[in-house]
Amino acid sequence: MHLPNVHLCIVQPLGYVHSLGFLDQARFFRHQFRRMGADVTLAKNRLRHDAVNFIFGAHLGFDADLRSRYTCVFVNLEQLGLGGAAVSDAYLKLLGNAAVVDYDAANVNMYTAHVDDVPLISFAHAPYLESDPMPIEARPIDILFIGSLNARREHLIQQIEASGCNVTMLSSPVYGPERDELVKQAKAVLNCHFYESARFEQARAFQCMSLGTPVISEWTASTQAPVQFEDTVFWVGASDLCSFFSQRFGTAEFAVQARRQLAAFQAHDVIEQYADALAFACGYRKVQAQRMHAAPWRPTRLHIGSGKDYQLGWFNIDILETSQPDAVLDLAKPQVWPQRIATGSLGMVELHESSVSTIYANNVLEHVADLPRLMTNCLLLLREGGEMQIEVPHERATTAWQDPTHVRAMNRNSWIYYADWFWYLGWFDWRFHIKQLVYLDAALRECDEGSAHFMRVTLCKAATTLAEKMTARTMQPGFGGVPDDLDHKDLAAAVQASASDRERCDASSAELVGWE
Numbered sequence: 313m314h315l316p317n318v319h320l321c322i323v324q325p326l327g328y329v330h331s332l333g334f335l336d337q338a339r340f341f342r343h344q345f346r347r348m349g350a351d352v353t354l355a356k357n358r359l360r361h362d363a364v365n366f367i368f369g370a371h372l373g374f375d376a377d378l379r380s381r382y383t384c385v386f387v388n389l390e391q392l393g394l395g396g397a398a399v400s401d402a403y404l405k406l407l408g409n410a411a412v413v414d415y416d417a418a419n420v421n422m423y424t425a426h427v428d429d430v431p432l433i434s435f436a437h438a439p440y441l442e443s444d445p446m447p448i449e450a451r452p453i454d455i456l457f458i459g460s461l462n463a464r465r466e467h468l469i470q471q472i473e474a475s476g477c478n479v480t481m482l483s484s485p486v487y488g489p490e491r492d493e494l495v496k497q498a499k500a501v502l503n504c505h506f507y508e509s510a511r512f513e514q515a516r517a518f519q520c521m522s523l524g525t526p527v528i529s530e531w532t533a534s535t536q537a538p539v540q541f542e543d544t545v546f547w548v549g550a551s552d553l554c555s556f557f558s559q560r561f562g563t564a565e566f567a568v569q570a571r572r573q574l575a576a577f578q579a580h581d582v583i584e585q586y587a588d589a590l591a592f593a594c595g596y597r598k599v600q601a602q603r604m605h606a607a608p609w610r611p612t613r614l615h616i617g618s619g620k621d622y623q624l625g626w627f628n629i630d631i632l633e634t635s636q637p638d639a640v641l642d643l644a645k646p647q648v649w650p651q652r653i654a655t656g657s658l659g660m661v662e663l664h665e666s667s668v669s670t671i672y673a674n675n676v677l678e679h680v681a682d683l684p685r686l687m688t689n690c691l692l693l694l695r696e697g698g699e700m701q702i703e704v705p706h707e708r709a710t711t712a713w714q715d716p717t718h719v720r721a722m723n724r725n726s727w728i729y730y731a732d733w734f735w736y737l738g739w740f741d742w743r744f745h746i747k748q749l750v751y752l753d754a755a756l757r758e759c760d761e762g763s764a765h766f767m768r769v770t771l772c773k774a775a776t777t778l779a780e781k782m783t784a785r786t787m788q789p790g791f792g793g794v795p796d797d798l799d800h801k802d803l804a805a806a807v808q809a810s811a812s813d814r815e816r817c818d819a820s821s822a823e824l825v826g827w828e
Contacts, residue, residue, distance in 0.1 A: 315590070316383075316597050317363035318345050318352045323372050326621045331356075332487035334368040336519045337389060340438055341366060344586035357622045358636065359384070361659040364593045366413070371403045375625040376410075381604060381658070383597045385411045389515055392422040395508035411596045413589050416511055418536075431589040434538040435518035436582045441492070445524035448499050448567045454478045455528070455561075456498035458491065458516065460506065468504045468530065468553065475558040495523050499562065500546070500570070503529040512537035517545065521577050526570035528561070540580035544573040608652065608660040614693065616643065616673040616686075623672065627661060644686040649693070668693045671700045675766075678704050678718045684737050687730055691742055694773040699747065702769045706751065709765040724749065724761075727769060734776070735784035740792050743780070744771040 320338045324331035342352045359365045359382045367374065368387050378384065386407060390397045396419075407423035413431050414420055420427045457469060457479050469479050479502060486494065495501060501520040503513055510532045517527045521544065529535075531547040546569075548556045560566055611627035618628035618637040630637035631644075638657045641647075650664040671690050680686050690700055705712040707721035727746055729736055734743035751764035776784070785792040 314594075315348065315350045316594060317360065318350045318590070318593075319360040319363035319365045320352065320354045321359055321365050321367045322354075322356050323367065323369035323374060323624070324356050325372055328372065329485045329487070331369055331372065332485075334389070335488055337387070337435065337515050338366075338368055339440070340435055340518070341387070341586070343438060343440055344583060345590055347583060348587060348590060350590065355636070357624045358657055359624065360657055362656060364597050366593070370406060371397075371399045374403075374406060376402075376406050378625055379410060381609060383593075383600045383604070385413060385593050385596065388412055388414045388419060390419070391416070391507050391509050391511050392419040393509060395510075397507065411593070413592075415515065418509075418511065431585070431592045433585045433589055434540070434582055435514050436538075436540045436580045437578045438518065438522040439578075441519070441522040443496070443524065445496060448526070448570055449564070451497050451499045453480050453494070453498040455480065455500055455502050455557075456494060456525075457481045457502045457504075458486075458495075459513075462506060464508075465504050465506060468550065469502070471550075471553050472502070472557050475554045477557045477561060492519070492523055495520050495525050498525055499567075500526045500528050503527050503545075505530055505532070505535070510534045512541065514538060514541060517541065521545075521574060524574060526574060528556075540577060540582070544577040546570075546573075608662040609658055610662050610664065610667055611658075612667065612669045614663075614668050614671045616671065617676045621674060626672070627658065627663075643689040644680045644682040646685065647689055663693065665692045666695045669695060669698045671698070673700065674703045675705070677702060678712075678715075678720055678722065681719060683720070684729075687744075688737060688739070691730075691739065691744065691773060696742075696773055696775060698773045700744070700771040700773075702767075702771065703752075704767055704769070706761075706764040706767050709754075711754070711765055722767065724767075727771065730771060734780075735787050738788065739776075740781065740784050740788075741776055742773055743776055745774050746770075747772040 320341055322331055322334045322338055338354055342354060345352045353360065353363070359367075359378065361382060364383045364385060366385050366387055368389070370386050371390055374386075388407060390399055392399065392404075404423045412420075412423070413433055415433055415435070417427070417432055420430045424430065454477055455472065457465075459465070461481070469481075473479055480498070482491075482494075501517075503517055505511075505513070510530075512529065512535055514537060517529065520527050526546060528546040528548060531549050535547075537545070546556075609627075613623070613626040615621075615623040615626040615628045616630070617635070618630045619635040622628050622636070628638045629641040629643070631640065631642045633640055638655050639653045639661065641653070650662055653661045653663070655661055671694060677683060677686070694700065704722045704726075705718070707723045709721075712718070712721035727744075727749070730744045731746055746769065748768070748770040750758050750768050751761050752766040752768055753759040753763050754765045756766065781792065
């Protein structure tokens with residue numbers, strides 16, 4: 313079987329730190345697919361046109377229309393159903409109409425009647441996390457709790473601490489290698505259920521156990537876990553919490569048993585589950601390829617600058633490759649439209665004049681060397697009524713010049729040239745009008761001008777009026793594109809007559825020369 317490229321996409325709304333929690337599961341997927349010889353990439357919010365995209369965190373927001381241009385397989389790691397996570401109807405509808413991989417069979421009937429069509433995966437030992445662990449007895453943290461708190465979890469933790477054990481909780485979200493270092497310093501990680509559905513949080517537990525730290529997990533009558541966790545996790549019922557932590561935890565016997573269980577955990581391999589998932593994805597891509605749009609994509613939403621706030625479903629451009637844009641394109645330089653641009657993320661893209669409905673530029677304009685050129689290109693690309701949404705520092709703010717790459721700061725009058733004085737820029741048929749201008753404080757809340765750190769401005773492309781055209785013809789160096797009349801129907805006759813006149817003129821000139 314020829315393996316397609318595989319791309320793992322983690323959905324992260326701007327500034328949402330908890331999306332980093334999907335790194336653990338995405339790395340495990342990457343490891344398993346690479347074992348089968350697949351070429352696997354991993355990115356935040358970015359999809360690949362030339363790959364099967366496994367998407368983590370789509371419950372945080374995903375444009376279902378993207379499925380017409382990408383092969384998308386959604387990885388559901390949410391507990392669905394009664395007593396589970398409160399996900400949106402849009403997310404359940406998305407799963408019901410898409411290719412899905414799930415970690416728990418109990419979830420599947422919440423979004424499809426075709427339960428046998430959904431591959432099931434689980435998590436197990438991750439050998440890439442192996443290290444030379446500190447002996448369990450010598451670790452400085454007794455019990456580490458990782459995760460969000462609710463009343464249910466707080467009650468269980470209070471019971472454990474009442475038994476004389478110290479539970480360390482993080483004061484702020486920590487994920488990735490930084491959290492892993494804390495896990496390796498703990499004698500054990502505590503796992504207690506967040507939802508009443510009480511499905512075992514294997515997506516968290518496998519990471520801790522692969523790092524060499526035992527997991528102590530709450531057990532309820534409805535708790536179910538994959539076979540690799542059955543005899544390798546310390547399972548404790550709510551009624552036995554106090555006795556377990558006061559009598560067993562921290563003893564030499566506990567450490568010996570923990571090492572034995574961690575070794576047993578390493579013996580489990582779930583490669584067949586991921587082979588089934590990849591085979592499913594391969595078949596789905598073949599079917600999807602027949603449905604996907606083959607023509608070049610003509611985007612209607614353009615994002616200038618694509619670093620921290622890459623916009624999935626937009627055409628993201630930047631002047632820096634390190635920002636991981638869809639394409640490197642500098643609108644502050646002369647451009648010729650239309651343009652065909654080959655991209656790895658979007659395939660072939662075409663940009664035409666008057667084709668874009670929205671341009672978004674967040675904290676970009678203060679960096680641009682030739683701002684009139686950029687604004688001219690944006691005006692050309694926008695369709696009539698299209699909007700340019702801008703956020704820039706306000707000149708009076710202390711933050712306005714703190715970035716060494718800033719070349720300007722802006723105020724209310726900065727937009728006059730693009731609206732009322734458009735003719736200064738050589739514009740004639742089109743201009744911007746200011747649809748909205750609001751001031752924002754340091755926390756991006758609306759405020760008065762005196763407290764402003766930023767401005768949020770919406771400019772709308774509008775056709776110039778007759779009066780505005782007359783102003784442009786009057787004020788510009790030229791006459792505003794007066795026709796040359798070269799295509800007039802009498803032009804050929806005029807040219808022929810002109811030739812005869814030139815012959816007579818030449819003859820007269822010769823006579824004059826002779827006279828001299």
